[in-house]
Amino acid sequence: MSMSSVGRPTQPNAAASEGFTSLTGGRGLLQDEPLLFELGGWDKTGVDLDPPEHDASDLGDLVRREPIGLPGLSEPETLRHYVRLSQKNHAIDLALYPLGSCTMKHNPRLNEKVARLAGFADLHPLQPQSTTQGALELMDRLAHWLKTLTGMPAIALTPKAGAHGELCGLLTIKAAHEAAGHGHRRRVLVPTSAHGTNPATAAFVGYSVTEIAQTEDGRVDLADLAAKLTPDVAAIMVTNPNTCGLFECDILEISRLTHEAGAYFYCDGANFNAIVGKVRPGDLGVDAMHINLHKTFSTPHGGGGPGAGPVVLSQALAPFAPAPWIVHGPDGLKLVEEATDEAAQAFGRMCAFQGQMGMFVRAYAYMRSHGSDGLRQVAEDAVLNANYIKARLSAEMTPAFPDGPCMHEALFDDTWLEGTGITTLDFAKAMIDEGFHPMTMYFPLVVHGAMLIEPTETESRRELDRFCEALLALAKAAKAGEVERFTGAPYLAPLRRLDETLAARKPKLTWRPGPTTVAPAPLAAE
Numbered sequence: 200m201s202m203s204s205v206g207r208p209t210q211p212n213a214a215a216s217e218g219f220t221s222l223t224g225g226r227g228l229l230q231d232e233p234l235l236f237e238l239g240g241w242d243k244t245g246v247d248l249d250p251p252e253h254d255a256s257d258l259g260d261l262v263r264r265e266p267i268g269l270p271g272l273s274e275p276e277t278l279r280h281y282v283r284l285s286q287k288n289h290a291i292d293l294a295l296y297p298l299g300s301c302t303m304k305h306n307p308r309l310n311e312k313v314a315r316l317a318g319f320a321d322l323h324p325l326q327p328q329s330t331t332q333g334a335l336e337l338m339d340r341l342a343h344w345l346k347t348l349t350g351m352p353a354i355a356l357t358p359k360a361g362a363h364g365e366l367c368g369l370l371t372i373k374a375a376h377e378a379a380g381h382g383h384r385r386r387v388l389v390p391t392s393a394h395g396t397n398p399a400t401a402a403f404v405g406y407s408v409t410e411i412a413q414t415e416d417g418r419v420d421l422a423d424l425a426a427k428l429t430p431d432v433a434a435i436m437v438t439n440p441n442t443c444g445l446f447e448c449d450i451l452e453i454s455r456l457t458h459e460a461g462a463y464f465y466c467d468g469a470n471f472n473a474i475v476g477k478v479r480p481g482d483l484g485v486d487a488m489h490i491n492l493h494k495t496f497s498t499p500h501g502g503g504g505p506g507a508g509p510v511v512l513s514q515a516l517a518p519f520a521p522a523p524w525i526v527h528g529p530d531g532l533k534l535v536e537e538a539t540d541e542a543a544q545a546f547g548r549m550c551a552f553q554g555q556m557g558m559f560v561r562a563y564a565y566m567r568s569h570g571s572d573g574l575r576q577v578a579e580d581a582v583l584n585a586n587y588i589k590a591r592l593s594a595e596m597t598p599a600f601p602d603g604p605c606m607h608e609a610l611f612d613d614t615w616l617e618g619t620g621i622t623t624l625d626f627a628k629a630m631i632d633e634g635f636h637p638m639t640m641y642f643p644l645v646v647h648g649a650m651l652i653e654p655t656e657t658e659s660r661r662e663l664d665r666f667c668e669a670l671l672a673l674a675k676a677a678k679a680g681e682v683e684r685f686t687g688a689p690y691l692a693p694l695r696r697l698d699e700t701l702a703a704r705k706p707k708l709t710w711r712p713g714p715t716t717v718a719p720a721p722l723a724a725e
């Protein structure tokens with residue numbers, strides 16, 4: 200395999216390192232890492248504390264009798280454990296992270312610097328509002344930018360993820376229907392290609408879910424939608440651009456049909472990165488849409504950690520938005536928290552306090568550092584990068600929707616692997632050996648063996664070339680019959696093929712002492 204065109208020494212042949220095992224379980228300078236409980240002894244602690252002056256008998260019956268089973272490690276041992284674990288995670292700071300639908304874009308360090316300003320970082324959510332005016336102003340400005348960019352009049356900032364935003368949007372829609380005496384509307388329509396969170400959210404709110412068929416060219420089937428828009432439909436949930444990376448060209452007709460049927464149009468805005476600054480969802484007739492700040496607005500995704508999914512709302516839904524929200528009062532900015540007066544119809548709230556303040560600061564810093572023209576360029580470059588990948592990889596791989604350009608992500612199917620004995624999963628595992636995180640696989644479900652690649656605008660042409668050349672070389676190897684390179688991959692990762700289904704279905708979440716674990720010694724008797 201040659202990658203010399205990008206000026207890097209060739210990787211050692213994967214097969215050549217097969218059969219070599221280090222004596223310690225380490226790999227290069229990467230060490231095998233046991234669990235903290237297996238690492239630490241029971242007989243020591245990480246800190247030296249003088250024996251307490253007073254007898255612990257003050258505690259009476261509450262005195263601890265059993266050891267609590269915490270492993271004892273020194274400070275460097277503890278620190279190294281966590282740093283080593285962090286090295287086993289792939290991160291956007293290490294390399295391209297081409298997960299389609301996830302918008303894994305660079306998290307600018309400027310955002311981090313601003314979020315660490317003491318005036319933001321050290322706030323307490325229960326502080327008197329007279330002392331948090333700056334933070335409220337930032338939230339107000341963020342809300343203003345998001346409403347302007349989407350062309351929507353109202354916003355709920357508190358939802359803490361895209362899926363949480365979907366929940367917020369559907370609860371708002373439910374409240375609006377109930378207020379209008381339309382509680383009998385109990386059905387939500389979702390296209391076949393939808394992200395799994397869409398039907399899950401609808402079901403969680405108590406709605407039944409009906410699928411809308413998709414056309415040959417990967418878009419909502421209008422005739423099927425029209426037929427299914429019965430009087431019991433509360434809302435449709437449509438992603439635009441959709442999860443096939445395509446713009447829903449009939450979006451105006453979709454919203455017209457939906458409103459005509461008395462239903463609301465929930466737009467899954469997770470892919471807003473492709474159209475920010477170019478298209479305003481409010482102009483398309485959208486009633487509610489979540490925005491993933493951790494996608495479009497560059498805040499970190501975290502390890503399932505702090506995302507933020509503000510929801511913009513149409514005039515019709517605004518009165519039902521959850522508390523709190525900010526108003527401009529005579530004494531400055533104020534959070535409306537009580538369900539009285541203007542907030543009487545609010546359906547409740549999505550969480551305690553005011554949402555993910557740290558993410559608000561980062562997203563706002565990102566918006567201000569790009570400016571409105573810069574945000575438009577974000578969308579343009581994200582789409583350009585995806586089309587560059589689509590064009591280059593089409594030399595060896597089969598695009599799922601070959602006609603016309605894609606939006607911010609390029610979708611391939613597995614037709615090109617036919618007859619090779621290699622699956623999408625095998626191909627993805629071989630990418631790990633080449634130093635690339637796999638793309639999103641087997642999603643959307645409507646495309647066989649799907650490979651969904653989203654580069655985002657933050658990758659350079661040089662990095663895109665490096666990625667494309669690695670994938671093209673792998674594709675050629677697959678077609679040349681190098682089956683084991685794929686079916687045995689990854690060869691170079693610390694762990695090889697894992698039983699991912701078992702890990703997901705039966706995760707081991709609690710550590711239990713193994714047969715060789717030395718039991719914690721009982722506490723020394725007083």
Ligand SMILES: *Cc1c(COP(=O)(O)O)cnc(C)c1O
Pocket residue numbers: 300301360361362363394396397438442467469470491506508
């Ligand atoms: C990421 C994503 C979601 C869910 O967002 P989370 O923040 O992960 O909850 C929903 N829909 C689409 C299309 C997405 O890409």
